[in-house]
Amino acid sequence: MKKTDELKAWKKTAEHFENIKNLKLKEIFHYDEDRFERFHIELEGLIFDYSKNIFNYDTLAYLLELAQNRKLEFGIRDYFAGAHLNHTEARPVLHTALRAGLGKGELIVDNKDVGETVAASLAAMKSFTDNIHNGLYKGYTGKTINHIVNIGIGGSDLGPRMVSRALRPFAPSGMKITYISNIDPSDIRKTLAEIDLEKTIFIICSKTFTTQETLANAKTAKSWLEINVAPDAVNKHFVAVTNNTDQAVRFGISEQNIFGFENWVGGRFSLWSSVGLSVALYLGWDNFQSLLEGARLADEHFKNTPLVSNIPVIMGLMGIWYRNFFGYSSHAVIPYSEDLNLMPQYLQQLDMESNGKLTDSEGRHISYETVPTVFGASGTNAQHSFFQYLHQGSEPIPVDFIVGVISNSVGPGENQHDILVANCLAQSEALMLGLTSEEAKANMVAEGLDENEITRLLPFKTFPGNRPSNTFLIPQINPKYLGMLLAFYEHKAFVQGWIWYINSFDQYGVELGKKLAKGILADIGKQKVGKHDASTTGLLGHYLNNRA
């Protein structure tokens, strides 16, 4: 197949870019009062507004042609149908099946009934969750469990951690959750020193049950429990989420406390599987169910909606437009919600691990840019941090704004949610409008500055504007809409990977570091620096000479 930048539509888009690259959003809006009407999509009361992007109908046509050149519609069909899209690892990619509510026989993949497998896994999770919540499942000393400690890393940590943080207002009162991921011992030690072990359940979350960090932390927690509660307390206080049952049993976890998942669930897409057990235990089954249901609604939309009014397709295409044609290198995500403060980190993994690739699906080196740097922080906090860079930095950074119509919490501070929303809308407005020299001057005159001051300050008080953004205006940041939102972003990553013609579902880029770490750890064990470059030798030597 052709490389993406050899496709006809790519070249046409590039030519089109030359013609409209100086388009000014402010002017377009000035002459088009219906632009919002035309360029927003509503789904279940959720609004996705992409009208503040630098494009016109022609752009959309070229980008859609690009998607068609790459046969995106077939890609979407194959994605849901369980084709081996993860071709390097020879696996289907079926996280969508985890939330599809498939009946028996509805989807057979590699001779297995996917619906049946998923239903069994959900039933096991539900039963365990209900037993924790209704108090039937008790700890070793007979106490009810009210603290979940999830030990995992990467996909076995970030997704569930972010969702638990985001939906904290929905957790039953008294239920607590802690996520431990880092090999840095301070992460686990702090937790162990503070928790009530008798009321705690540890979830060891590792597909292979061999992840270095997770196993080290699990062993540390296990010895602590053995010493402080009882040598045989492990089988009451440990649960495993893994495909490696043997290893988990050898670790001491009782077989009925082991939850498996399929190899067609990639780590960064796994929060919908039993990897989400911590979320279910923390929030209760109904909330976890609503999360799945929200994602399913987004899946249906993605699968069944024409590309031109398909939210993840538009998200993906706009990203490609900026990355490959404007050449913008970063993309910011700013949720105006303190509860969503981990979402940017989650999306860093989702986007950058999926599409941080430079080899195309036929093994050819890629000559165009792939995924940009994704970063962000919660608004309004970020306004007081790096928004200077968004408004007046040398390179424009497209932004996704996310905000909920209804606040999740009641209590004092009643009008604060209005202020939050006002700030969110004002930022996309400000980025787009900018401030001309004349406007800045008029402002300063109004403030009563004298002419010298105005002349001196004017260049610093103007804003280039024309900086694009999307806005998600969401009825409420609740399980259902969070599920939808996350599924949109998963599919956006899919769309981009498909068009860049890369495998979004492997991650070979992390292997080399793992391998070299083993070598260095062996050196540390031997107290002797092996063969390395002079820098590594120097640093390692210094460590060996100075460590405790």
Next chain:
Amino acid sequence: MKKTDELKAWKKTAEHFENIKNLKLKEIFHYDEDRFERFHIELEGLIFDYSKNIFNYDTLAYLLELAQNRKLEFGIRDYFAGAHLNHTEARPVLHTALRAGLGKGELIVDNKDVGETVAASLAAMKSFTDNIHNGLYKGYTGKTINHIVNIGIGGSDLGPRMVSRALRPFAPSGMKITYISNIDPSDIRKTLAEIDLEKTIFIICSKTFTTQETLANAKTAKSWLEINVAPDAVNKHFVAVTNNTDQAVRFGISEQNIFGFENWVGGRFSLWSSVGLSVALYLGWDNFQSLLEGARLADEHFKNTPLVSNIPVIMGLMGIWYRNFFGYSSHAVIPYSEDLNLMPQYLQQLDMESNGKLTDSEGRHISYETVPTVFGASGTNAQHSFFQYLHQGSEPIPVDFIVGVISNSVGPGENQHDILVANCLAQSEALMLGLTSEEAKANMVAEGLDENEITRLLPFKTFPGNRPSNTFLIPQINPKYLGMLLAFYEHKAFVQGWIWYINSFDQYGVELGKKLAKGILADIGKQKVGKHDASTTGLLGHYLNNRA
């Protein structure tokens, strides 16, 4: 003065870049066993290794010439001497004076004795801190204070928040701290619902005492305290850090509980001033003192060391080399320390708010790139998230690695710190070395893969390598070394801003959004959409029709 890209050294550096842009680090190291010796700097036992950058002696010479063309040495002198480097706001930039231990008469700026001012401010902070810690200062109902709640945003939040998190192992047992910043009411409500008000002190941290978020949260906390403790409990439980004493008094804070700071302390550089009160209260005075002392040692180094062996100068120049000559658009910071997990966010503000500018110091539009996107997360977590992108993404991202020789915590999990360090060193090694097709093939042969499989997978299992990094190997992440590290980054931002010829100390880019937010909030108050573009009108209309 000349624009930076018109300087002679800039052009020479650009020519030099063309000659060496294909330099391979691996080969340089192969032929140079002393590269680490030559290209690392040691200060107080801290190692800054910059040998894994793509440069040679000539590069260093050109970059230093660039610094000299821009008269960096004079800049550094003026910076410490209190010249009005923040020229747009007509102010000196003297956060370094906060930790200099200046004697009376040593530094007179704008007719004021800076040393005296700082000493008085520190004495007030020390006395208050000691009184909280020795229990002399009590709450309204006579209880000892053990919970600090800092209400601030941006510079009045991120720095102290990050330091408190980083140095948590040094806090006296039983002392707790919470930072509230977001206008999102869920931020403050969660805290108010959980704290023991009688043992809590609120610090309201706002230079002007008018910051929208901070004042809204402060009012919410105040009413809560009045209802739940007593109408006149405020003067015992509230402290202000502000320059606007009148406003703070009007709010109800007693005058002896108000801590001022000078207008030559910029928000993002303010953690060393009374803005750091939350840190002092949480960690105790000796630890806060050590933090200042560490920063002072870094200041002395920066002020007195020749440019070629000056840590912040090298950091700054390498950043410029990648941003302006290689054209790399992002910079990652990966602290291998869970306690430093907020440091990347802190550096986002420090770098991106300081140098996210496109107007030079003479008001001319800048035609070269300024600050890159700064992002990061703690290692090893980040390895399981976006490291795929660092290893095999389409654009190289220079990385700063940070790791401590001695762990901060004792407890179970003894060898975990060795694993942490091994991973850190392995990553910089892996990014630099990459993996050639031959090496990848040999690995797969060793794993027993058949020839077809090897051919199929080979392109995906190779790594381009030659990806640069710095490594900070620090004796321990303790108050002293954290102070040094943060001061290095402050000065790095200074060096870059100086060479880009921008004012790193203002932040006009945040004003427009604030202004527009007021307009939108007024619309919400009136339940009527005013005059906006179609997108803002559409979104705001939807909000007004659907909010609670």
